[in-house]
Amino acid sequence: MVLQTKTLEERINEDFLWLSKNTPKLQESFQERWVAVVDKKVVGVGDDAKQAYNKAKETCPDKEPLLDFIPKKELLVLIL
């Protein structure tokens, strides 16, 4: 039997796709908060990026999380 290990990039890509599909659910609980995702699970939440990142590293010390800021349920017009 051959065990296949995902590369970091492959795992981050999967977590990105998961986030892309599941943000409406996350908006129910985490609007305007940062989340850190590892293996398609939210493993850290915080009011800022450092909090979410540090919680994720406590839970999964050997894995880099994918961070995202969960937006409010409002329309965005982004021109800076």
Place this chain on the structure above:
Amino acid sequence: MKCFSWKIEGSDTLGNILRPVAEIAVKYVEGNWKYISVYVDSGADISVFQHSFGELLGLNIEEGRYAKFGGVGGGEVETYIHEVTLKVGDDILKADAAFCKNPADRVPNLIGRRSIFDIFEIRFKNIDKETCFVRSSTE
């Protein structure tokens, strides 16, 4: 070429909507890569990140170049611009990015035109619901 699926996000007025996003890695000087989902915003002059993400990268934010930005609604955001290293797919580049001065500013994290749109041809593919980055310059 690296392509990213658009992201589903809920809105009170229009229900679920799709937005162009990308997964990128960012680091400052010799720090570790930090992975983040960002909007891809062709209307933004420069990439923008919240204050706390800059702190996570190890930046002393107020050591950057001060810049104030205006948005569509007339609101202003004070920032400091720093040069960081970005990774998009397998491509690594130096890019200027603005980091919010105020930790309470809840701006969307986004990549804008400066540094990035000069190097990539970026295709917003509405039919396929994805955004593709094609390296078009070796700068």
